[in-house]
Amino acid sequence: QVQLVQSGGGSVQAGGSLRLSCSASGLPIKPYCVGWFRQDPGKEREGVASINHLGQTIYDDSVKDRFILSREAGKNTMYLQMITLEPEDTSMYYCAAVQSNRCTRKSQDFDFWGQGTQVTVSS
Numbered sequence: 217q218v219q220l221v222q223s224g225g226g227s228v229q230a231g232g233s234l235r236l237s238c239s240a241s242g243l244p245i246k247p248y249c250v251g252w253f254r255q256d257p258g259k260e261r262e263g264v265a266s267i268n269h270l271g272q273t274i275y276d277d278s279v280k281d282r283f284i285l286s287r288e289a290g291k292n293t294m295y296l297q298m299i300t301l302e303p304e305d306t307s308m309y310y311c312a313a314v315q316s317n318r319c320t321r322k323s324q325d326f327d328f329w330g331q332g333t334q335v336t337v338s339s
Contacts, residue, residue, distance in 0.1 A: 218242040218313050218328040225309060225333035228301055232337070236296040238311030238330055243292050245269070249319035250294045251326055252285070254307035254335075261310070263321025267294060274321060279305075301337045308332045 224236040238250065251266035265275045267285040275283060284297040294311060310333075312326035 218315070220311050220313060220328055220330035222309075222311055222330040222333045225335045227336040227338065230301060230303055230337055230339050232301050233297070233299045234301065234335060235298065236309055236311070236333060236335070238294045238296075240292045240294065240313055243313060244315055247317040248313060248315050249326075250287075250311060250313045251319075251321060251323075252283075252296045253310045253312060253321075253323055254305075255310065256307050261323040262307075263323065264309070265296065266319050266321050268317075268319040272319070274319065276321060298335070301335075303337045303339045305335060306337045307335060309335050 219241045221239045228234055246269040249268045252264045253261045255261040265285050267273045273285045282300045286295045311330040313328045314326045
């Protein structure tokens with residue numbers, strides 16, 4: 217059973233930076249995909265970025281060049297470094313995982329979810 221525990225997040229002014237962490241236990245060495253999503257109340261969960269066991273990444277156009285995915289393989293921890301944050305980035309952020317070669321940004325493709333962490337960017 218895969219368990220995801222998130223940390224990081226918080227409040228920052230526009231232009232600032234934050235880093236989110238997602239620690240995964242029970243994740244196989246391969247294959248896997250870990251994705252980051254965000255969701256506002258009453259809206260659908262939006263895929264922000266994903267990284268697979270090969271380190272290959274995909275990003276939504278809205279965060280490209282501002283959000284950077286990385287992973288610390290030995291600790292099975294994934295990071296989402298967010299720079300040049302904008303008020304529009306304010307949301308609840310979730311990490312998710314699936315044991316698959318297929319790595320997407322679609323929430324329905326993921327089986328395991330973290331508890332969520334709030335990111336608030338003020339103007």
